[in-house]
Structures are given as structure tokens and as C-alpha cells.
Amino acid sequence: MAPRSIEPVPLEDVLKLNKFFRDQRAPRFGHDFLQYYSFKKDFVNLNNGSFGALPKIVTEACNELTIWQEENTDYYYRIGFIPPLIGVRELVAKLVGAADVDEIVMVANTSTGMGLVLRNFLWNSGDIIVRCNTTYGTVYKTIQYIHDTTPGVEISQFELLFPTTRQAVLEGWKNHIDNVKRNAPQGSKIVAVVDSIVANPGAAMPWKEMVKICKDAGVWAIVDGAHSVGQETLDLSASGADFFVSSAHKWLNAKRGCAFLWIPKKSRDIMITSIPTSASYVSPGPDRPETNIISQFQYNGTIDYTPYLSIHYALQWREWVGGEAAIHDYCNKLAREGGRLLANNMATEVMDPDGEFTLAMVNVVLPFPKDFSATYDASVSTALTNKLLSQNIYAVTFWHRQLWWTRVSAQIWNELSDFEVLGNALVSICGEIVIEHQNANIPPESKARSFNSYLEHPFPGAVAYDTNDGAGSLRPVTATTVVPVGYHTHLASIRP
Amino acid sequence: MAQVETPHFDSEPPAFGHEMRKCFSFDPDYINMNHGSYGSLPSPVAEAIKPYYAMAEANPDLFHRFTSIDIIRDVRKRMAKFIGAAHTDEVVFVPNASHGLNNILRDITWEEGDMLCSCNTTYNSISKTAEYISDIPPYPENPQFTIIFPTTRSEIIANWRSYLQSLNQTRAISAGKLGRRPKIVAVIDSIISVPGALLPWQEMVKICKEEDVWSVVDAAHSIGQELDLNLAEADPDFWVTNCHKWLFAKRSCALLYVPRRNQLILKASFPTSRAYISPKQRNGSNFVEQFEWNGTMDFVPYISASCALDFRAWLGGEHVINAYCHRIAIEGGKRLAQILGTEVIDQEQDFQFTLNMVNVAVPFPPTISSDFAIDMAFRQKLLIKKKIYPAFFYHNGKWWTRCSAQVWSQVEDFEILGEAMLEACKEIIEEFGDGSEEKPKTSMEDTIEKLAKTELNDQKVFLFK
Numbered sequence: 001m002a003p004r005s006i007e008p009v010p011l012e013d014v015l016k017l018n019k020f021f022r023d024q025r026a027p028r029f030g031h032d033f034l035q036y037y038s039f040k041k042d043f044v045n046l047n048n049g050s051f052g053a054l055p056k057i058v059t060e061a062c063n064e065l066t067i068w069q070e071e072n073t074d075y076y077y078r079i080g081f082i083p084p085l086i087g088v089r090e091l092v093a094k095l096v097g098a099a100d101v102d103e104i105v106m107v108a109n110t111s112t113g114m115g116l117v118l119r120n121f122l123w124n125s126g127d128i129i130v131r132c133n134t135t136y137g138t139v140y141k142t143i144q145y146i147h148d149t150t151p152g153v154e155i156s157q158f159e160l161l162f163p164t165t166r167q168a169v170l171e172g173w174k175n176h177i178d179n180v181k182r183n184a185p186q187g188s189k190i191v192a193v194v195d196s197i198v199a200n201p202g203a204a205m206p207w208k209e210m211v212k213i214c215k216d217a218g219v220w221a222i223v224d225g226a227h228s229v230g231q232e233t234l235d236l237s238a239s240g241a242d243f244f245v246s247s248a249h250k251w252l253n254a255k256r257g258c259a260f261l262w263i264p265k266k267s268r269d270i271m272i273t274s275i276p277t278s279a280s281y282v283s284p285g286p287d288r289p290e291t292n293i294i295s296q297f298q299y300n301g302t303i304d305y306t307p308y309l310s311i312h313y314a315l316q317w318r319e320w321v322g323g324e325a326a327i328h329d330y331c332n333k334l335a336r337e338g339g340r341l342l343a344n345n346m347a348t349e350v351m352d353p354d355g356e357f358t359l360a361m362v363n364v365v366l367p368f369p370k371d372f373s374a375t376y377d378a379s380v381s382t383a384l385t386n387k388l389l390s391q392n393i394y395a396v397t398f399w400h401r402q403l404w405w406t407r408v409s410a411q412i413w414n415e416l417s418d419f420e421v422l423g424n425a426l427v428s429i430c431g432e433i434v435i436e437h438q439n440a441n442i443p444p445e446s447k448a449r450s451f452n453s454y455l456e457h458p459f460p461g462a463v464a465y466d467t468n469d470g471a472g473s474l475r476p477v478t479a480t481t482v483v484p485v486g487y488h489t490h491l492a493s494i495r496p
Numbered sequence: 497m498a499q500v501e502t503p504h505f506d507s508e509p510p511a512f513g514h515e516m517r518k519c520f521s522f523d524p525d526y527i528n529m530n531h532g533s534y535g536s537l538p539s540p541v542a543e544a545i546k547p548y549y550a551m552a553e554a555n556p557d558l559f560h561r562f563t564s565i566d567i568i569r570d571v572r573k574r575m576a577k578f579i580g581a582a583h584t585d586e587v588v589f590v591p592n593a594s595h596g597l598n599n600i601l602r603d604i605t606w607e608e609g610d611m612l613c614s615c616n617t618t619y620n621s622i623s624k625t626a627e628y629i630s631d632i633p634p635y636p637e638n639p640q641f642t643i644i645f646p647t648t649r650s651e652i653i654a655n656w657r658s659y660l661q662s663l664n665q666t667r668a669i670s671a672g673k674l675g676r677r678p679k680i681v682a683v684i685d686s687i688i689s690v691p692g693a694l695l696p697w698q699e700m701v702k703i704c705k706e707e708d709v710w711s712v713v714d715a716a717h718s719i720g721q722e723l724d725l726n727l728a729e730a731d732p733d734f735w736v737t738n739c740h741k742w743l744f745a746k747r748s749c750a751l752l753y754v755p756r757r758n759q760l761i762l763k764a765s766f767p768t769s770r771a772y773i774s775p776k777q778r779n780g781s782n783f784v785e786q787f788e789w790n791g792t793m794d795f796v797p798y799i800s801a802s803c804a805l806d807f808r809a810w811l812g813g814e815h816v817i818n819a820y821c822h823r824i825a826i827e828g829g830k831r832l833a834q835i836l837g838t839e840v841i842d843q844e845q846d847f848q849f850t851l852n853m854v855n856v857a858v859p860f861p862p863t864i865s866s867d868f869a870i871d872m873a874f875r876q877k878l879l880i881k882k883k884i885y886p887a888f889f890y891h892n893g894k895w896w897t898r899c900s901a902q903v904w905s906q907v908e909d910f911e912i913l914g915e916a917m918l919e920a921c922k923e924i925i926e927e928f929g930d931g932s933e934e935k936p937k938t939s940m941e942d943t944i945e946k947l948a949k950t951e952l953n954d955q956k957v958f959l960f961k
Contacts, residue, residue: 038553051556051792059553066542069747071523073534074885078875108591111791115767119602122632137770138791145764148774149605249792256552257793273628275602275766276594279620283631300621301594302534302740304747307794385561394557 020057026321029330033321033413044393044418048409049202049227049361052249052256054310061313062255065306081305085298088311092260095315096246097235105261105274105297106308110226111138112275113245113261114193117222118142120271125152126188128180130219132160134198139224143193156180160198161401162363166206166356174213181217191220194241197227200398201351202361202407204232211241227251229260231331231360233324242267249307251360253314257307268293274300327412331360334410338419339364342408345423351405360411366397366404367430372437373404380404380433387429395422404430499570500802503544505810512811512820516904519807527884527909532692532717532853532900535740535747537800540810544803545746548796564795565788571802575751578805579719579737580726586759588752588787589798593716594621596736596752597683599766600712601625609670609678610636611663613709617643617688622714626683639663643688644892645841645855649696649848656700660707681710684732687717690889691841692853692898694722698730705731719743719751720808721852723818733758739801742852744808746800752787759783765790817903821852825901828910829854832899835914841896852902858888858895859921863931866890870924877920884913 027033036055039045045053054062069076090101098104107113115138118129127150129143147155158176160169177192184190192214196207207223214221223244228234230251236244244262248254263271271293273281278300282288289295318327339350339362348365352358366373366384376399384397384404396407406426408419510516519538522528528536548567552559568589576587590596601612606629614626630638641659643652663680671677682704686697697713704711713735718725720742727735735753739745754762759781764772771785811817826847829840838857842849864870871888879885886899897917899910 038550040554043555045556047557051560053556054553059549066537067521070521070537070542072526072879072883073528073536074530074879077534078879108793109791111767119766138767141764141770141772142768144774145768145772148776149763247792255794272632276592276598277621277625277628279624281621281624281628283627301592302738302748303591304794304797385557389555389558389562394555 021316021320029322029326029412030415031413037413039413040392042392044421045411046393046395046408046414046418046422048411049199049250049407050396052247052251052253053411053413054249054255055253055314055317058253058255058310058313058317062306062310065309066304069304069306077299077302081309082298084309084312085305088308089260091311091315092229092248095234096229096244096260096262097237098262099237099264102291102294103236103262103264105263105294107245107259107261107297108257108303108307109249109259110136110224110245110247111142113259114139114222114224115142116261116275117243117245117271118146118191118193119275120273121189121191122272123150123153124188125150126154126185127152128154128156128184128188128190130156130158130177130180130190130192132158132193132195132198134160134200134203135193135195136199136224136226139193162201162203162357163351165354170206170209170213173210177213177217177219181219189220190218191222194221194223196223196225196244196246197231197359197361199227200396200407201357201363201400201405202227202396202409203352203357203363204359204361205357208239211239215240226259227361230318230324231328233328236262237264242270248311248314252311253317255307255310257304258310263293276301321412328359330412331410332358334414334416335360335362335408338362338408338410338414338416341416342406342419342423345420346427361407361409363405363407366406367427368404368434372434373399374402380437383433383436384429387432388425391425391429393422393425500567500799501544501547503540503803503806505540509811512903513906514904520904522904523883525883527912528902528904529884529886529899529909529913531902532689532741532898533887535738535742536744536902537740537746538744538804538807541744541746541800541803541807544806545796545800548799552796560792560795564799568788568795568798571799574802574805575739578725579751579753580724580728581753581755582728583756585781585784586727586753586755588754588784589801590736590750590752590787591748591793592740592750593714593736593738594619594625595766596750597622597712597714598625599752600734600736600754600762601629601681601683602766603762603764604679604681604710605761605763606634606636607678608634608636609667609674610634611639611667611678611680612636613639613641613663613680613682615641615643615683615685617685617690617693618683619685619689619714619716622683641682643695645691645693645849646844648845649699653696653699653703657703657707660703660709663709664707679710680708681712683712683714686713686715686722686735686737687851687853689717690887690898691849691855691891691896692717692851692887692900693842693849693855694851695849697732701730701732704733710734716750717741717853720814721818721821723814727753727755731755734762739804740797743801744804746797749797749801754783756781767791811903818852820903821901821905822850824905824907825850825852825854825899828899828901828905828907829856831907832856832897832910832914835911836917853898853900855896855898858897858917860895860925861930861932862893864895864925865928865931866895870895870928873924873927874920877923878913878916882916882920884909884916886913 037053038056089104093101093104131143147153180190194207194210195205197204211221221241223241225244225246227250229246247259249256249258272284274296278296280295282292335358336355342364343350346367348367351363388394398405510518520536521539572587573584576584581587612626612629614623626638630636684697684700685695687694701711711732713732715735715737719737737751739749740747763775765786767790769786769790773782833840833856836859838859841855874888886897888897
């Protein structure tokens with residue numbers, strides 16, 4: 001590649017419309033799209049939701065960005081990255097309905113964004129944080145951490161149990177919030193974390209209504225929107241939320257390590273510092289400019305800006321494949337139809353048959369015997385993950401309310417037949433697991449223990465780790481080690 | 497267990513000096529004299545990590561749930577050995593030094609009367625982190641230690657001891673009032689950023705122990721520049737280094753070292769991990785697990801640290817690389833000082849602070865402004881116009897330049913820089929005045945505005961100050 005001049009490069013030159021987009025026409029949604037992604041041959045990817053997937057053309061663009069970065073790193077980090085980064089923030093602001101570019105900052109992922117907000121609040125004794133049993137692991141534990149480290153900060157947990165209806169959720173949520181408010185000490189603040197789309201199960205919530213319930217009660221509403229951008233249309237200014245975080249590397253086709261945090265002007269005062277703190281940090285007070293928090297996020301430690309800048313290309317890609325509306329329509333339809341087909345195939349049920357909670361992800365019961373699923377067993381989770389991967393297919397599995405489920409993501413490279421393949425795989429896998437479990441002769445009271453026979457034949461190259469509640473360091477679960485399960489085997493349930 | 501594949505090098509490595517540019521992807525017109533700020537990614541390392549990116553896309557679930565975790569555990573083992581940690585489980589990866597240091601400083605349970613001690617030479621964002629921490633309840637103090645160059649190692653060590661002793665006197669008084677003994681936490685640079693200067697940090701850590709002060713070592717510049725690191729021996733309380741600086745890893749990649757005895761102090765990673773366990777429910781350390789997954793990101797830079805070590809071994813190994821860089825730094829610095837008619841910051845002290853970064857005074861009159869606009873002017877005149885750029889900083893009444901010597905550097909680069917700087921200094925004095933006039937020729941705000949516009953062709957810019 002010919003070296004570029006390092007005189008200030010106009011934005012259009014750095015981010016020029018790739019001729020790929022000019023010269024090629026997009027195929028129909030479905031398997032025809034697989035050629036534009038880099039999946040291993042025949043890998044049936046039914047789990048876009050966890051880690052996203054980077055289209056080949058966006059990968060190439062990212063490689064170009066890296067080359068640019070290495071040509072003259074001083075230029076890049078002192079001058080060059082700034083205009084394209086501002087450009088990305090402007091594009092995101094427009095896409096999500098923020099009032100302007102200065103309400104959007106880029107962060108590495110949703111866990112970081114949520115952590116930034118929760119840790120910037122100045123917590124006092126008597127304050128209450130509202131979370132759900134379904135709150136995503138890192139956020140759930142961030143709240144735990146705040147409770148552990150600030151005396152007097154209480155957690156109020158709302159139990160969200162599926163199947164349910166939107167109406168039931170909203171009624172339950174209102175009761176819960178009103179109750180918390182009524183019993184809260186004088187002068188305390190209440191901060192609620194609302195998932196726009198829950199991870200496990202994959203369920204699109206009536207989050208705007210839930211936010212309104214919070215605001216009506218004078219409760220802060222922080223929305224974990226990890227799965228939202230690219231899966232649903234957003235109008236954040238209209239939402240009334242106090243903060244919103246979403247990952248662009250899930251459903252928006254950006255490179256991993258790209259998310260945004262929406263800080264509406266009304267919420268700026270809460271945000272004192274980026275993490276890490278930036279050299280442009282100004283102590284709170286009359287001398288601190290209003291937009292200081294926004295400046296802080298521009299540079300706060302050396303990172304690779306390529307994931308953030310990849311949004312320029314991700315959005316061009318999405319426009320080229322057919323646009324947001326077309327993508328959402330296809331995925332939603334496929335999720336519903338696919339879910340029904342999968343449930344039929346496995347002779348089980350879709351969690352949300354009316355589709356009230358279904359966008360591009362659908363949840364279907366796994367074909368285990370009822371009593372088998374009665375208690376959570378981490379080794380079943382590990383076994384499911386490993387066996388699916390060894391069959392070159394993957395969808396998330398999780399345990400909820402005494403049933404095992406699969407959460408399936410529908411994407412533009414998927415077709416109904418993928419759900420068929422998944423159904424067949426799961427039927428045989430679940431059968432295997434039940435037999436292995438029986439043969440291991442685990443006494444009922446030790447049902448929570450890992451079973452030996454599975455452990456003798458782990459998926460090659462895969463390791464299952466149980467942390468045993470933190471006692472000692474991680475160790476592989478082997479045939480000779482029966483490890484009591486303290487909490488989820490974290491490998492199998494990482495960002496489902 | 498999945499392991500990083502050792503990259504295969506077909507040929508002999510190029511010679512040190514300009515030949516070595518073959519292994520990097522710089523603009524051929526650009527003379528890189530500031531490796532220290534952001535690092536540089538060798539092309540062989542960029543190649544070696546491509547398979548991991550391919551894996552990440554071939555099966556994202558397999559890669560992120562299993563393969564990458566396995567591989568990174570392997571790399572951590574290698575890195576722990578490299579820095580002389582006693583145990584692998586004392587070393588985890590974090591995105592960068594700022595992140596690691598923020599994690600430590602934020603997680604310490606601060607109490608009224610505590611002191612978080614930084615230095616006038618502490619890296620700017622870490623100074624600000626210390627400032628932030630003292631801005632919020634319970635408002636720990638933020639006393640400052642002062643290092644003014646030129647100085648000597650023994651002077652710094654002596655001053656450090658007296659300083660900590662005086663802090664202890666203050667502490668004794670607070671203890672009396674509070675009814676308990678507050679803690680003192682000191683941020684110590686192993687190698688200061690500006691000036692680029694190796695400190696006697698191991699001695700300073702020892703003195704911290706004697707004075708019952710926690711040592712948090714900002715070793716951002718250490719790995720790959722400081723030879724024969726032995727953390728088990730130096731035994732700091734916390735230590736953080738950037739692999740993407742002198743070690744040639746991909747951005748962004750850093751190591752956080754927390755000896756076992758201190759792992760309960762660091763309660764949680766940032767962001768908090770799913771693996772976090774409430775301290776009162778912990779049955780042993782919860783350290784490593786917490787840092788293995790903090791949200792989806794690009795994990796390949798962590799893997800690249802191993803490939804970088806292999807690349808450096810191919811070049812001849814740590815001692816060979818650093819012997820070259822050090823020699824060029826000294827010779828180049830002397831030559832630059834000669835051309836500029838100034839001095840190297842520690843030339844009277846036998847260059848005792850110089851590893852691969854050398855600091856040379858800029859030939860300005862003593863009345864010159866210390867304003868940031870001067871730095872911006874150098875950026876315009878050197879980085880943009882002449883495609884050569886070292887870092888600039890103001891210290892003890894003078895402007896200095898900090899040049900990084902790397903495997904591609906030669907003394908002639910310093911000569912080219914010297915000529916370019918003479919011209920630039922002349923222009924700057926003409927534009928800004930030499931500070932001796934009553935009224936400055938141009939207002940700083942106007943100049944900054946003008947420079948920003950020229951740099952970015954009128955595109956909107958946030959000025960990073």
C-alpha cells in the first residue's frame with residue numbers, strides 16, 4: 001500500500017466509501033450472505049447475540065485503519081483519530097436519537113459503560129439500587145460490589161420470571177418501584193437498572209414504560225441496552241432515561257470493543273470522571289466546563305480506536321445490505337418462525353409464543369425430562385456448550401425457572417433450516433447428557449455436583465473450570481476431580 | 497491446553513538502525529523519534545496475530561469462551577516469568593497502565609486522613625486520578641513529592657526518605673485525632689514519562705516498606721526497556737506496565753501485578769466481573785478470575801505480547817536490543833545537544849537516568865513561555881511539516897525534548913532533528929515572542945485556535961490539553 005502523506009488527512013480520504021459498496025449488489029438475506037462473513041466452513045452460527053460477527057469488508061476496513069495507525073503513531077494519537085472519532089459519535093447520536101454529538105461517548109463494551117455510570121454516582125447510606133434477577137452478570141456484580149464497599153447502600157431485587165406478559169411485567173415493576181420508594185429513607189436516592197433487552201432469556205422488555213414508571217416515582221433509570229442498537233430502533237431523547245449503554249459490536253456489526261454511553265445533558269453532573277481518569281479531568285466546581293466529561297472520554301489512556309472507528313464502515317455495510325428496517329424485519333420474522341419450528345422439532349415450547357418479548361432472539365425449552373432440570377447444574381451448562389461446539393453449531397443455553405432453554409439469535413445469514421439443524425443437534429445432545437448423568441450414578445442429594453462420565457470426554461481443546469466459590473485458583477475439571485458447583489461455571493455462561 | 501504458536505522467522509533479522517525499518521510499517525518519510533508515547537507494532541507481530549483474529553471470527557463462541565482464555569493463561573505464565581513474579585496468578589492483563597493504576601487506586605478503601613502521595617513528575621492522567629480520588633468522599637489528602645532535574649539518584653533517594661518521614665509525622669498527628677492510624681499510599685514511577693528518566697524505584701519501594709507506606713509503581717515504560725525485572729525481589733505492593741510501549745505488543749496491552757498478599761485489597765476489577773465474589777464470602781483470592789472476563793473486547797493484543805517476545809528474541813534478545821537503544825540514546829542525545837548548543841538533562845550526572853529515552857534542552861531564551869501552545873507549535877512545525885517529532889515538555893524553567901531511541905534509530909536521526917529544531921525554534925520566537933516583552937506578540941488563545949485550524953483543515957476539533 002502506498003504510504004500516505006501525513007499532512008492532515010481529510011476525513012473523506014480516511015473513510016472513503018469503499019468501492020466494494022459501489023460495485024457489488026447485496027444478495028438476499030439468508031445463506032447467500034455467509035460468503036461475506038468469516039465463519040468456519042459449515043459452522044451454524046445461531047448466537048450473534050453474544051459476540052457479534054464482523055463482516056469481511058468491515059474487517060478489511062479495520063485492517064486499513066490499523067495500517068494508518070502504524071504509519072505515524074504520533075500523528076494518529078495526537079491529531080488524526082480525533083475527526084473520525086467525532087464523526088462516529090455524530091453518526092451514533094443521529095442513529096439513536098440523542099440530542100447532539102456531545103451526549104455520546106464511546107466505551108469498550110456495555111459492562112464498562114454501566115460500570116462507569118454506577119461508579120460515578122456518589123453513594124450514601126440509605127441509597128437503594130434496584131436490579132433484577134435477570135440483570136446481566138457484570139452489572140449484577142457491579143451492584144453487589146457497590147453494596148459491599150459502601151456501607152448502607154441496599155439492593156432491592158425485582159424478580160423477573162418468564163414466561164410472563166408485558167402487562168404483568170409492568171404491573172410488577174410499578175408495584176416494586178412504588179414499594180421501594182415508599183419505604184426508602186428520607187433524602188436517599190434510588191437508582192434502577194433496566195435492561196432494554198434481557199440477555200437470558202433473550203427478551204425485549206417494555207423498557208420505555210419501565211423507565212417512565214421510574215421517572216414518575218423520582219427514581220434514576222439506567223438502561224442496560226447492550227443488545228439494542230442494531231436490533232431495535234432507538235429514540236433516546238424521547239425515552240426519558242437517565243443513561244443508556246449499548247454495544248455496537250453485537251447487532252451493529254462494529255469490531256469488538258465498541259459500545260457507546262449516552263449521557264443526556266440532565267445527567268452530566270453525575271458523571272465526574274471517565275475511568276481511567278483523563279489528563280483533561282477538571283475537578284467538579286465552578287471552573288469545570290460543562291462539556292468536560294465529554295472531553296475526558298476522548299483520550300483517557302492509550303487504546304486502539306479501530307473498534308470505535310469501525311462504526312463508519314459498519315453503518316455503510318448495513319446500508320448496503322438493505323438498511324436497518326429491512327434487517328430488523330428479516331431477523332424478527334426469522335426468530336419467530338424459527339422458534340416455532342425449533343419447538344416443534346424438539347417437541348417443547350417457545351417461551352414467548354405471542355412474541356411480546358421477541359425481536360431477533362427467541363427462547364425455546366430444551367428437551368430434558370422435567371425432573372432433570374429441577375435444580376441448576378453447571379456441568380449441564382458446560383456439557384451443552386461443549387457438545388454444541390463439537391457439532392459445529394452454537395446457540396446459547398441457560399437455566400431459568402427450573403427449565404433449560406436455548407436462546408437463538410436470528411441474523412441475516414441465517415435461514416429456517418438452521419433452526420432445524422439446531423433442533424436435531426439439541427435432541428441428540430440432551431439425550432446424551434441425560435444418559436451420561438444417569439450412568440454416573442450421582443446420588444440425588446449431590447445433583448449439584450459435576451458428573452464424572454462427561455468429564456472423561458471433554459470437547460477437545462475446551463476446558464471447563466469451576467471456581468468453587470473462589471477457593472484456590474482455577475483448575476480444570478478432570479475425570480478424577482468431582483468439583484462441587486458454587487456458582488455458574490463461568491466459561492459456559494460468559495456473556496450469553 | 498491451547499498455546500500461542502511461536503512465529504516462524506525464515507531469515508536473519510535486519511541490522512539495527514535504518515535497515516530495521518523493514519520490520520515496521522512507518523511512512524518512509526517519517527523519522528520516528530517518539531516510540532515512547534504510543535509504541536510501534538512490528539509487521540512480523542502484526543502477521544503473527546492474524547490467525548487469532550481469524551479464529552475470533554471463524555467461531556466467536558469457541559474463541560471467546562474457550563480458546564482465547566486458555567491462550568491468555570499461557571501468555572500470562574510467560575509474562576509472569578519474564579517480569580520475575582513469584583506466581584503466574586499475580587499477573588493479569590489490563591488494557592493499559594492508566595486502567596491498571598486506576599483500578600488499584602479506586603479500589604483501595606480510602607478513609608479520612610489517608611494520604612495518596614504523587615509527584616510533580618507523575619504522569620498527567622495519574623495525577624488527575626489522584627486528584628479525582630481526593631475530590632470525593634472521604635477526601636484523602638494528595639501530598640506531592642518533588643523531583644527537579646538535574647539531580648542525582650542518591651539525592652532523590654535521600655529526599656524520598658525525608659519526605660516519607662515527614663508524612664509519617666503528619667500521620668502520627670492524624671492518628672492521634674482519629675483514634676486510628678491512616679494509611680499512606682505512594683505512586684512511584686519506575687521510569688518517569690517526562691523527562692524520560694529511570695528512577696531508583698526499587699530503593700524507593702524499599703524505603704516505603706521501612707516507612708509503612710504502600711507502593712503503587714507506575715512502570716508504564718519498564719517492560720522491554722528495563723532489563724532483568726525481578727518483581728519478587730523488588731516486591732512492590734502494586735506494579736503496572738504497558739506491553740504496547742517498549743515490548744512491541746499490539747495496542748492496547750498492559751500487565752497488572754498484584755502480589756498475593758495484596759489481592760484482597762483489590763476487591764474488584766473494572767468493570768466488575770461476573771466472577772466477582774463479595775469479600776466476606778470469599779474463600780481465598782478472587783483476583784485472576786475477575787480479570788479474565790470484564791466484557792467483550794479485542795483480546796488479541798494480550799496474545800500479541802507473546803508474539804512480541806518471540807520477535808524480540810529473533811532480533812537478538814532483550815540485552816542486545818537494549819544495549820543498542822541505550823547506546824543510540826546517549827550518542828544521539830549528545831549529538832543533538834551539540835547541534836542545539838544545549839545540554840542533556842543528566843549529562844553532568846553520567847547519564848544515570850537515561851535508558852532508551854534521552855532528554856535534551858531546547859535552545860530558547862529563559863524568558864520563554866511555558867504555555868502548551870509552544871508544544872502545539874512544535875507539532876505543527878516538526879510533526880506535520882518535517883515528519884519528525886519527539887515529545888516536548890517544560891521542566892524547571894526550560895523546554896526539553898524527549899527522544900526515544902529504538903531498534904530503527906541512528907545518530908543521524910538526531911542530527912536531522914537538531915537542524916529541524918533550530919529552524920522551528922527561530923520561527924516560534926518570531927511568532928510568539930521570547931517572553932521578555934511586556935505584551936506578547938500573539939495571544940495564546942488565538943495561536944491555539946489558528947494551529948488547531950491548520951492541523952485539521954477547519955474540521956471540528958476537541959483540543960486535548
